[in-house]
Amino acid sequence: MPTLAFLLVLFFAAIHVAFSLTDGLLPNGNFELGPKPSEMKGTVVIGGRHAIPEWEISGYIEYVKSGQKQGDMLLVVPEGAYAVRLGNEASIKQRLKVVKGMYYSITFVAARTCAQEERLNVSVSPDSGILPMQTLYSSNGWDAYAWAFQAEYPEVDLVLHNPGVEEDPACGPLIDSIALKALYPPKLTNKNILKNGDFEEGPYVFPNTSSGVLIPPNIEDDHSPLPGWMVESLKAVKYIDSAHFSVPQGRRAVELVAGKESAIAQVVRTIPGKTYVLSFAVGDANNACEGSMIVEGFAGKDTIKVPYESKGKGGYKRAALKFVAVSTRTRIMFLSTFYTMRSDDSSSLCGPVIDDVKLLSLRKP
């Protein structure tokens, strides 16, 4: 007789397979299917709520083609040939089939256009998040952003809404690819007190875009697209993959792109009086991010500063911080001391990479 535990393992393995298949671009998630010519006036969609296949739209929506001009700016679309622009109070919506109770991450590629501070309200009821796009992380203007939610129903509505009200109704973020990925709560192992210390579990990364995925700051009760970790402070961190970047260990890592304005943190259970070792890798992503860098690691009140000389061509070193816990909970945090700009592109923020973070207790300190 198979044991219950064995059946449960099979069951979860089956779920894992079933839902791994759904990871990826949403139906018409790159907007390559567009309105009929009769449903457009210039670039503005006038054909009603269902004019863009698979989506329900509302408000002032433009359907833009790569190479089209806006003022003196040439629009470039990162994936395929088309994208949508959300004007004042405009939104796009798609119903998603999900598993109630599971966590998901949305990755979408967006660019701000005319306004200085464009924002997007991404929501899957009852969760929502306002994602600012005022800071340029990549010079072509397009960045991939991640946001996470927990499904409260088997079918949920994903809504991307531009809450902005600009004088020019055509101002507003451009959206291209939108993808979904199921997130699995990280398991603790006897090799690490930290969850997801290798960052292998995280948001969907588009195979065709080499920009990485920005993980915006999340507040306490939000769900993180980077399971186990919280992005704190004001700005995002960047999730990078080994297909496009140099990564110290495994397939994924985090680039600290916004100096002291962005930090990643995790609170762990510790035993007061016990000695622990926090070890991690610091490197660069092989993305022309050159210079003297410093990663600051924190374990409660203990800190370590790890200098790293980057030639921007990849590579890493390891560091460790030994500390005695003073509380039942210890906050582990990392940030970059400095801002760095790419040497091949002075408008793109970049920074040191962190990976393979481990926390272990020492038996014989």
Ligand SMILES: *[C@@H]1O[C@H](CO)[C@@H](O)[C@H](O)[C@H]1NC(C)=O
């Ligand atoms: C974002 O959208 C959600 C769902 O429509 C809404 O409940 C929430 O109030 C919005 N947030 C802001 C700040 O507009």
Ligand SMILES: *[C@@H]1O[C@H](CO)[C@@H](O)[C@H](O)[C@H]1NC(C)=O
């Ligand atoms: C990636 O690019 C290839 C070739 O251009 C294309 O066939 C494929 O659909 C793209 N994949 C995604 C997920 O966009």
